[in-house]
Amino acid sequence: xxxxxxxNLPVVVLFALTFGPLLAVTRNHILGSIExxxxxxxxxxx
Numbered sequence: 001x002x003x004x005x006x007x008n009l010p011v012v013v014l015f016a017l018t019f020g021p022l023l024a025v026t027r028n029h030i031l032g033s034i035e036x037x038x039x040x041x042x043x044x045x046x
Contacts, residue, residue: 006014025044029036036044 009017022044025034025036028034
């Protein structure tokens with residue numbers, strides 16, 4: 001049985017789905033909504 005790891009989507013959509021959440025976390029940190037320490041950064045990117 002074959003398993004499809006990613007959907008057949010345009011690269012720009014895959015990029016947005018991958019990096020959008022990271023950009024949102026970064027923006028919220030800059031705006032002061034959340035405070036990121038080394039442990040939270042490591043947990044976020046895993």
